[in-house]
Amino acid sequence: MKNNFEFDLIATDGNARAGIFYTPHGAIETPIFAPVGTQATVKSLTSRQLEEEGVSFILSNTYHLYLRPGDERIAAFGGVHGFMNWKGPILTDSGGFQVFSLNELRKIDEQGVTFRSHLDGSKHRFTPEKSIAIQENLGADIIMAFDECAPPHDYRYNVSAMNRTHRWLERCLKAKTRPDQALFGIIQGGIFADLREKSARFIVEMDTPGVAIGGLSVGETKAEMNAMLDVLAPILPPNKPHYLMGVGSPEDLVHGIRRGVDIFDCVLPTRLARHGAAMTRRGQMNLVNQQYRDDPRPIVEGCTCYTCANHSRAYIRHLFRAKEHLSGTLLSIHNIHTLMTIVRDARKAILAGKYDDFANEFLAGYPEKP
Amino acid sequence: MKNNFEFDLIATDGNARAGIFYTPHGAIETPIFAPVGTQATVKSLTSRQLEEEGVSFILSNTYHLYLRPGDERIAAFGGVHGFMNWKGPILTDSGGFQVFSLNELRKIDEQGVTFRSHLDGSKHRFTPEKSIAIQENLGADIIMAFDECAPPHDYRYNVSAMNRTHRWLERCLKAKTRPDQALFGIIQGGIFADLREKSARFIVEMDTPGVAIGGLSVGETKAEMNAMLDVLAPILPPNKPHYLMGVGSPEDLVHGIRRGVDIFDCVLPTRLARHGAAMTRRGQMNLVNQQYRDDPRPIVEGCTCYTCANHSRAYIRHLFRAKEHLSGTLLSIHNIHTLMTIVRDARKAILAGKYDDFANEFLAGYPEKP
Numbered sequence: 047m048k049n050n051f052e053f054d055l056i057a058t059d060g061n062a063r064a065g066i067f068y069t070p071h072g073a074i075e076t077p078i079f080a081p082v083g084t085q086a087t088v089k090s091l092t093s094r095q096l097e098e099e100g101v102s103f104i105l106s107n108t109y110h111l112y113l114r115p116g117d118e119r120i121a122a123f124g125g126v127h128g129f130m131n132w133k134g135p136i137l138t139d140s141g142g143f144q145v146f147s148l149n150e151l152r153k154i155d156e157q158g159v160t161f162r163s164h165l166d167g168s169k170h171r172f173t174p175e176k177s178i179a180i181q182e183n184l185g186a187d188i189i190m191a192f193d194e195c196a197p198p199h200d201y202r203y204n205v206s207a208m209n210r211t212h213r214w215l216e217r218c219l220k221a222k223t224r225p226d227q228a229l230f231g232i233i234q235g236g237i238f239a240d241l242r243e244k245s246a247r248f249i250v251e252m253d254t255p256g257v258a259i260g261g262l263s264v265g266e267t268k269a270e271m272n273a274m275l276d277v278l279a280p281i282l283p284p285n286k287p288h289y290l291m292g293v294g295s296p297e298d299l300v301h302g303i304r305r306g307v308d309i310f311d312c313v314l315p316t317r318l319a320r321h322g323a324a325m326t327r328r329g330q331m332n333l334v335n336q337q338y339r340d341d342p343r344p345i346v347e348g349c350t351c352y353t354c355a356n357h358s359r360a361y362i363r364h365l366f367r368a369k370e371h372l373s374g375t376l377l378s379i380h381n382i383h384t385l386m387t388i389v390r391d392a393r394k395a396i397l398a399g400k401y402d403d404f405a406n407e408f409l410a411g412y413p414e415k416p
Numbered sequence: 417m418k419n420n421f422e423f424d425l426i427a428t429d430g431n432a433r434a435g436i437f438y439t440p441h442g443a444i445e446t447p448i449f450a451p452v453g454t455q456a457t458v459k460s461l462t463s464r465q466l467e468e469e470g471v472s473f474i475l476s477n478t479y480h481l482y483l484r485p486g487d488e489r490i491a492a493f494g495g496v497h498g499f500m501n502w503k504g505p506i507l508t509d510s511g512g513f514q515v516f517s518l519n520e521l522r523k524i525d526e527q528g529v530t531f532r533s534h535l536d537g538s539k540h541r542f543t544p545e546k547s548i549a550i551q552e553n554l555g556a557d558i559i560m561a562f563d564e565c566a567p568p569h570d571y572r573y574n575v576s577a578m579n580r581t582h583r584w585l586e587r588c589l590k591a592k593t594r595p596d597q598a599l600f601g602i603i604q605g606g607i608f609a610d611l612r613e614k615s616a617r618f619i620v621e622m623d624t625p626g627v628a629i630g631g632l633s634v635g636e637t638k639a640e641m642n643a644m645l646d647v648l649a650p651i652l653p654p655n656k657p658h659y660l661m662g663v664g665s666p667e668d669l670v671h672g673i674r675r676g677v678d679i680f681d682c683v684l685p686t687r688l689a690r691h692g693a694a695m696t697r698r699g700q701m702n703l704v705n706q707q708y709r710d711d712p713r714p715i716v717e718g719c720t721c722y723t724c725a726n727h728s729r730a731y732i733r734h735l736f737r738a739k740e741h742l743s744g745t746l747l748s749i750h751n752i753h754t755l756m757t758i759v760r761d762a763r764k765a766i767l768a769g770k771y772d773d774f775a776n777e778f779l780a781g782y783p784e785k786p
Contacts, residue, residue: 085738086731092465092745093726115734119710123730131726340489356463356501360493361456364485368455371741375462 048073051228051255053287059401061279061306064393067256067287069135069187070226071127072102076287076308077392079294079385080105080137081315085114086130089316090375091382093132099351099379100386103135105311108180109144113163113170117183125185137188137311140177140218143195143260143292154194156210174217182224190258190291191218193232198266204236208245211260215252230256230289237270239277246281257282258289259307268298275305282306296325296388297412300405303392310389315381320374322366325381327388329413333377338363351383352376418443421598421625423657429771431649431676434763437626437657439505439557440596441497442472446657446678447762449664449755450475450507451685455484456500459686460745461752463502469721469749470756473505475681478550479514483533483540487553495555507558507681510547510588513565513630513662524564526580544587552594560628560661561588563602568636574606578615581630585622600659602630607640609647616651627652628659629677638668645675652676666695666758667782670775673762680759685751690744692736695751697758699783703747708733721753722746 048054048068057064067074080103081088081096088096088104096104106126111117123129126136145152145161152161158173177192192214196207211234222229231249235241249257259278262271275290282288287308293299294312302310315325322334324345331338331345344354345362353362353376365373388408395404418424418438427434437444451458451466454477458466466474476496481487493499496506515522515531522531528543547562562584566577581604592599601619605611619627629648632641645660652658657678663669664682672680685695692704694715701708701715714724715732723732723746735743758778765774 085734085740087735087738087740087742090460090741090745092722092742094722095462110738114738115709115730119730122710123712123728129728129731129734131731339485340492342493352462352464358493358499360485360489361499361501364455364499365457368457368480368484370455370457371460371744372457372462374741375460375745 050226053256053285055284057397057399059396059399060304062303062392062396062401063306063308064396065287065308067308069228071133071135071187074103074135074309075393077299077303077389078103078309079299079389080309080311081382082107082311082313083130083132084313085110086120086126088382089320089378090371091316091378093130095352095375095379096382099383100390101134101382103137104132105137105139106184106186107144108138108141108177108184111184112141112180113165117180121183121185125183127185135188136186138181138184138186138190139291140190140192141172141180142177142193145172146195174214175221178218178221178229182222182227186227188228188230188256191215191229191231191254193234193260195234195261195264196236198236198261198264198270200236201238204234204238204241204261208234208241212245212248215249219252219254228255230254230258232258232260232291233278234261235274236261237266237274239274242274242277243281246278250281250283254286256287256289256309258291260291262290263293263298268301271298272301272305275302275307279306294385296327296384297409299385299388300392300408303389303396304401304405315385316378319377319381322373322377324377325384327384327408328411333359333362334366335363345380346384349380349383351380353380420596423626423655425654427767427769429766429769430674432673432762432766432771433676433678434766435657435678437678439598441503441505441557444473444505444679445763447669447673447759448473448679449669449759450679450681451752452477452681452683453500453502454683455480456490456496458752459690459748460741461686461748463500465722465745465749466752469753470760471504471752473507474502475507475509476554476556477514478508478511478547478554481554482511482550483535487550491553491555495553497555505558506556508551508554508556508560509661510560510562511542511550512547512563515542516565544584545591548588548591548599552592552597556597558598558600558626561585561599561601561624563604563630565604565631565634566606568606568631568634568640570606571608571611574604574608574611574631578604578611582615582618585619585624589622589624598625600624600626600628602628602661603648604631605644606631607636607644609644612644612647613651616648620651620653624656626657626659626679628661630661632660633663633668638671641668642671642675645672645677649676664755666697666754667779669755669758670762670778673759673766674771674775685755686748689747689751692743692747694747695754697754697778698781703729703732704736705733715750716754719750719753721750723750
């Protein structure tokens with residue numbers, strides 16, 4: 047039996063890694079993708095549907111659950127696990143990214159952030175200590191440091207946000223009390239190699255059981271994001287999981303794994319699904335398009351997800367046109383399945399020492415995007 | 417092996433009946449409840465979820481599928497079965513009830529009904545022949561005669577609607593070509609015993625493989641509905657299934673079965689679910705109510721549906737408050753499961769010769785409604 051929050055590095059292939067991260071709610075085989083259950087539900091899917099598509103690990107949001115139904119209420123149900131009845135590992139973010147995204151509704155100072163709820167305009171305040179207290183109520187296996195995420199191209203802002211993120215990490219570590227939760231520190235620094243390097247060295251020094259990369263996929267190009275991952279790869283600790291926050295397109299997973307990322311999360315598969323878009327290994331398909339009106343094929347031929355095993359493009363298009371919620375459910379199933387099979391296939395390729403072949407073949411078939 | 421559309425009457429208990437109706441897509445054990453998949457989807461549920469809750473037989477709507485995606489398109493997919501990938505029996509209505517419900521958008525004459533689409537205002541015409549042609553494209557196992565449904569308390573209108581319904585049944589029977597579909601005639605007559613009796617005798621005379629009771633649950637009281645079923649019970653043919661159209665509250669099922677009904681359908685379980693109401697054997701619960709905010713119990717203790725086996729009232733309430741579609745999915749699962757267990761338990765009671773005990777006990781615990 048392994049200790050909680052131990053990370054077994056099983057194999058490496060270049061910078062790509064296959065490992066196992068042990069948590070109180072089970073072992074996570076990495077690389078892994080975690081769907082997002084913002085409000086303690088991965089939108090429109092039951093836990094059984096998630097399990098059927100191979101999901102083992104999900105993310106939930108501190109900001110949303112703090113506001114509704116309230117973290118103390120959730121604590122009374124045994125945390126998010128008990129409240130939503132998810133038996134596998136859960137990660138909660140710190141709420142930082144959400145409150146910073148509120149723009150004119152929030153004010154930042156050295157102690158924390160004062161903000162107004164997007165639900166009812168009520169006034170609230172998050173500090174590093176408060177974020178940890180909420181996350182201890184939510185009870186996830188992995189909790190995140192309260193950080194400041196700056197616009198990626200603003201150097202001066204990134205210097206100050208990075209330094210504040212470091213000071214806040216120290217406060218988070220002091221505030222933390224639960225031994226059954228792993229607190230991950232977050233590397234900031236925008237698209238600036240010197241800042242990323244400095245931030246990574248600081249976070250590694252703090253020796254948190256996992257290391258997260260924040261402030262990417264927030265407006266920079268994919269080339270800029272990958273350049274930052276290249277800067278970080280040699281600095282990140284080999285014996286701890288590396289988590290790239292908020293990233294989750296198929297090609298981003300493949301690029302990220304190549305650069306040593308172990309954990310990904312993103313709302314993309316479920317958000318695209320609600321808008322009628324299917325993820326595939328050859329890019330997105332908009333199922334609402336008229337060209338699918340009479341198309342009897344599954345979204346992806348050979349795909350083993352529930353949706354592709356049972357339904358045609360024409361049927362899914364009909365459901366969208368008829369504004370039936372099942373359309374979002376079926377496409378969410380397909381999109382999540384697609385990302386789960388990509389990380390699983392990536393893991394197999396790493397274990398076989400063939401990750402470059404896998405990635406090159408994948409990316410050759412994938413349409414380029416800025 | 418039984419022939420298609422044979423009805424085996426296995427047991428009777430008073431007027432209550434347990435039987436088996438054979439269709440090209442499988443045998444239906446009666447009494448049975450059929451959830452409604454208006455647009456070729458039982459709202460927010462996958463076929464697998466329906467099967468998991470014991471659903472064997474569903475209904476779909478001619479009017480909606482004719483308008484979108486079009487019955488010819490569906491025919492190209494092997495009918496509704498192929499289009500939505502439902503392997504069990506399906507029943508389609510005639511479109512009559514929907515077009516009559518359009519009120520100022522429709523005009524009735526002896527040949528048929530001219531109406532405007534609720535989607536785009538385009539002009540269409542249904543006749544008995546057209547309804548059958550559409551239903552042959554949709555390919556359900558059971559198809560319905562095109563009938564005229566009058567307001568239940570208007571005697572003169574009911575006389576003319578009943579007579580027209582009879583004339584239109586003769587035209588439907590002439591128009592029908594597919595041997596693998598059973599066409600059911602529909603008894604009309606509002607809340608008037610003499611009309612119901614006359615209509616029943618006519619429909620029985622036409623010798624359709626099943627007999628439907630239309631024009632109930634459309635504004636009359638429950639006492640008036642049950643009185644009509646009492647009038648019909650001795651007239652309905654014992655060797656054919658009796659279908660009470662559009663009826664589906666728990667107490668209506670119990671009352672209807674007592675009076676010889678074998679088949680029910682209704683949008684109620686899924687519609688209530690979308691509005692936060694759970695069906696139980698003790699009446700409805702509105703899960704949106706504040707009283708459930710911290711309630712860790714399942715909707716119904718001991719219920720074996722997926723929702724009750726996995727989730728608390730507090731969680732479902734949270735999902736509603738957070739406007740998460742999963743709330744409707746989870747409550748639809750529970751509501752449909754509830755109706756399926758009622759018809760299953762009714763069948764067991766009939767087979768045991770104890771239907772009166774079952775019904776009396778059930779109704780004693782159920783809140784009375786007008």
